[in-house]
Amino acid sequence: GEGAAGARTPRRAGELGEGAVAVCFGAAAPGEVVVGGRKLVGSAQRCERRSVLQHGSVLLGGGQERVFELLVGAERGARAFPAARPITLEELLGSPPEWPVLVAALRAGFQEMLGIRLARQRPSREERDRARRLAAVYRSAAWTERRRSLGTAGRR
Numbered sequence: 001g002e003g004a005a006g007a008r009t010p011r012r013a014g015e016l017g018e019g020a021v022a023v024c025f026g027a028a029a030p031g032e033v034v035v036g037g038r039k040l041v042g043s044a045q046r047c048e049r050r051s052v053l054q055h056g057s058v059l060l061g062g063g064q065e066r067v068f069e070l071l072v073g074a075e076r077g078a079r080a081f082p083a084a085r086p087i088t089l090e091e092l093l094g095s096p097p098e099w100p101v102l103v104a105a106l107r108a109g110f111q112e113m114l115g116i117r118l119a120r121q122r123p124s125r126e127e128r129d130r131a132r133r134l135a136a137v138y139r140s141a142a143w144t145e146r147r148r149s150l151g152t153a154g155r156r
Helices: 065-072 074-080 089-093 099-114 125-139 141-149
Strands: 033-035 038-048 051-058
Touching: 051 099, 125 141
Parallel strands: none
Antiparallel strands: 033 038, 038 051
């Protein structure tokens, strides 16, 4: 498909092609935030019934060159890095935003776009217990190696 920046993006991870590496900020997908043709936000959502799970990354500062180097090696990473380099909030604003300001802006944006009101609430005991169990699973080397053996490491 065509990404927001007009770059070819795979429809499925399997469409990446021989030797390709899926890097979140390598190309924009439909619906992601692009400024001047440069990707600022990588985002994914899942909606079920009356719930929305939002996963995303916003580039605050720095760059993504090192990510490419770590995933594909320094020489290949430099060649593979997209011509339309990702942009950061620091570059757009002149300095990275203060964390409370960023959180408030994201919260207001979600409320406006989804037509909802987000309410602060402490997790229940059951939610905290489940979070601890899940954290232990995802933190383990066994989980990481399992994902590698399935051929899914590095895919979004």
